Amino acid sequence: MTEGVHPTRLQLFLGMQQVALSSFGGGLSAWSERIVVEDRQWMSKEEFITGLTVARLFPGPNQINMAVYIGSRFHGLAGAIAALCGILLLPFSLLLLLGLGYFYLHETLAVDRVLAGVITASAGMALSMGFKIAGAYNRDPVALLLAACSFIAMSVFHVRLVPLVLIAGPLAMAWYWPRTEQR
Amino acid sequence: MSPLLASLSTTVCQPVSLGDWRNLLAVIWDFLSLSLFSLGGGNTLLSEYHHLAVDQYCWLSSRQFADIYALAEAAPGPSSMIVGLLGMGAAVKEGPLWGVLSGLAAEAAILLPSTLVMVAAALSWNRLRNSPWRVAFERGLGPITLGILFAVGLKILRISDHDTPAYAVSLVVCVLMLRTKISPLWFMAVAGLMGGLGLVNR
Secondary structure (H helix, E strand, O other), X not given: OOOOOOOOHHHHHHHHHHHHHHOEOEOHHHHHHHHHHHHOOOOOHHHHHHHHHHHHHOOOOHHHHHHHHHHHHHHHHHHHHHHHHHHHHHHHHHHHHHHHHHHHHOOOXXXXXXXXXXXXXXXXXXXXXXXXXXXXXXXXXXXXXXXXHHHHHHXXXXXXXXXXXXXXXXXXXXXXXXXXHHO | OOOOOHHHHHOOOOOOOOOOHHHHHHHHHHHHHHHOOOOHHHHHHHHHHHHXXXXXXXXXOHHHHHHHHHHHHHOOOOHHHHHHHXXXXXXXXXXXXXXXXXXXXXXXXXXXXXXXXXXXXXXXHXXXXXXXXXXXXXXXXXXXXXXXXHHHHHHHHHHHOOOHHHHHHHHHHHHHHHHOOOOHHHHHHXXXXXXXXXXXXX
């Protein structure tokens, strides 16, 4: 961080806004790397990848966490908020406009019929989320058991997320606590 | 085509009014307290959002929730911004301005706690990275997240699809999402066209 460019809060805001704008067809993470690492040279590639690891590990949406990580590296909480506003301002404003359109028009027959189709695609996308990360666990029977129990608790017994995580989380953490001989 | 208002008349509960400040505080508290349970990039919260907005507070019907989820997925930017649309759904009956303000409040509430934690994590990562807590958290919460994501996927599937053609489209999209790199926007565009032509119905 010492050798790279040190952005101001305004530059953080504008840079993240550029990330948001560039990624208006998808690929947010790739755009973020190109702009932050290559164009503006705020961070080295290694630092950026560390940031992604931290962003995925901690609670919160990954891309938003990544913006918070970048901002807070330079200006703490103020930088985090500048970066957060930068990445959210345009997409969130657009989404609220779409939302207003939806709430005022969704009872129109044509809109409703198109949406009836679109939701089948988004349901397929939602279904793919689990399968996407399942491969990482298929050699660990305990992990699969934990996943199966969490799934059954939620889908069959309608256990809510918060109690589920508060009960299963500590048990799983105790099981996976690093033992000295492993390290 | 079923009557559009049918889904509204089947809901039994009454929408909670946010005009009463105690209700408003309760709602903000709900989002604040969910924030730190947003594992796996935020998608683990989707069934909680459904529970809050449809079952508990009755801001939306289940089919509106499915619509809003699709809208958030299709729009550019992080799909976790769906919280803004939930907030909007809670207050849009009072007028567009209240809808927008409520959407902003909901989004701010869901992001605030996780942002504070993330700032602390970014600033102390060098100490955290080799801590046993970090290792246990990452390895232990991963499988739980996996189970929750399957449950969430199934839940969205159930509220979105009601007949065989709809389920078939969803399954095809799911397989294509896993096997190809085609942009999801194409799937939504084609499925939307199928809906418009009456090939897929609610």
